[in-house]
Amino acid sequence: MSDPFLDAHAVVRRPGHTLDVRLTAERGDVIAVIGPNGAGKSTLVRALAGIVPLDDGQVTCDGDIWEGDGADRLDARERRVGMVFQQELLFPHLTALANVAFGPRARGVPRRDAERTATEWLTRLGVEDLAARRPRQLSGGQAQRVSIARALATEPRLLLLDEPLSSLDVGVAMALRVELGKHLAAYDGVAVLVTHDALDAMTVANRVLVIDEGRVAQEGTPEEVAQRPRTDHVARLVGLNVLRGTSSGTTIRLSDGAVLVSATAAVGEVDACFSPTAVTLTVDEPVGSARNRWRGTITSIAPHGAAVRVHLDAASGLIADITPASAAQLRLVPGSRVWATVKATEIAVYGGG
């Protein structure tokens, strides 16, 4: 088997924490890096870009050694990387067109050709009519499109996106997420997308790397990680409810004695997973067909994307995503006693025989 397109082992030591992550990828891979704040996601991206030197390990991309293995370390500018930052960081004194043309020109392309390339990329990102504007005349979404065009215009072999959507309004982020997925799918290098939003990972990436405290907590396809998170912590990070129990048929007996009903049959030790959006909260005891119900106290309420994320102390800790409207209607505050219900068809069961 040939060497992977990107083969990185990034070790960066800082007082109090260490990043130690292995990452391999093939051409065309889009890897989402998920983790809590301070997990080392940005450090990983900056190490790959050559901005932060490695203390140990190596980076090889497309057959070239970028760092480690006894070779001379390549500077950021010598690596073919493109980078998109959370704050767009467009050069404020240059027009959108000049921003995108900056990379090709810095690499020696004549101005006319660089500007033609820049126009092409602005067109692909749908912002060609903003070419003459300065960054302060652009909205957040427009500026981020320009900055994505700027990163891609240098034809990088490794594209690094550090929370590119998290500073945008929800609606804008949603539209750009879909489009970003399209561009990344068409991109023939390796893309690494840092995010703390599981939705980004699920919609855009074909592989997910969960990082926690500087280490890989889990790696796999988005489906694997979301549906079979290896630890409670990963489950919480990717925002899924995971309950462990013993299944016989479609009935799962949880460790705390409660019984769950799922639509799929299994036998033995299983994980029952369901999305936070599948959880319904009510103040009164629910009536109807939902047989999976818990009564619990709300421990926290926080905005989560377009929704409101509610943590309950029921079972081993439940997460529910509800609309802001229903949170207001139910007058939910930490300490409220509520009922949580989940339909049997919403529960995916993993493990068992």
Added chain:
Amino acid sequence: MSTRSRSRPALGRAPALLLVPAGLAVLFLLLPLVALLERTPWPDLPSRLVAPDIVDALRLSFITSTLAVVLVVLIGIPLAWTLARVEFPGRALVRAFVIVPLVLPPVVGGVALLTAFGRRGLIGGPVYDATGYSLPFTTAAVVVAHAFVSLPFFVLSVEGAMRATNREYDVVAATLGATRWTTFRRVTLPLAGPGLLAGLVLAWARALGEFGATITFAGNYPGTTRTMPNAIYVALQADPDAAIVLSVILMVVSVAVLALLRERWFDPAVQGATRP
């Protein structure tokens, strides 16, 4: 109504014990300037402005201070960038040295320049022995003296502007393939533009008014080293009216500089962006 709110401030009246000295301070600053204008021989101002010695001094001052600013820009921008962007041991010390001419009495600066570049100076000595060239008491010496005193103003202003711009722009430029030189030329320098302009005007104004270091290091020879301040000093003894005319000219230039810098230094909204 605004008068009402002014007469009854929310925190009570401002104490007279502070207001009276404050008013005196303003008077103290303003009175000499008013007196200068009052004593100006306005009717024969035009004829005096074209008097040969005044024209000579004016021309010399503008030429030398402009050349000094060119010199200051050529070496000041690299120094400001190095202080703002390169981490090296002793950087704080270098920055302290840059500020020294700012607080050094100009006369002392002139003496120091003599000991360095004079005919028997540290560097001037060997140069004189080898080539017979002596810098002091020439027009070039005026330029050197001006540059010496105005360099700190320029460096501090530009370095402050470079520090104030987001360092992440340098990172972006690097990932886009730019060398540090390209980044300096196309990103750092343009973004420091306003601070650079402010530093330029400040340095020029400081050079224009330079007296102590110039007269010590370059002397006071009509036509070659007698700049405006030197001419004022001489005129005051022989022809006070001429001194007043020269002073009014310099004052007008200073006020013009103030007007140029007004937006950058007195608008609180942009103050943080350029001040060191």
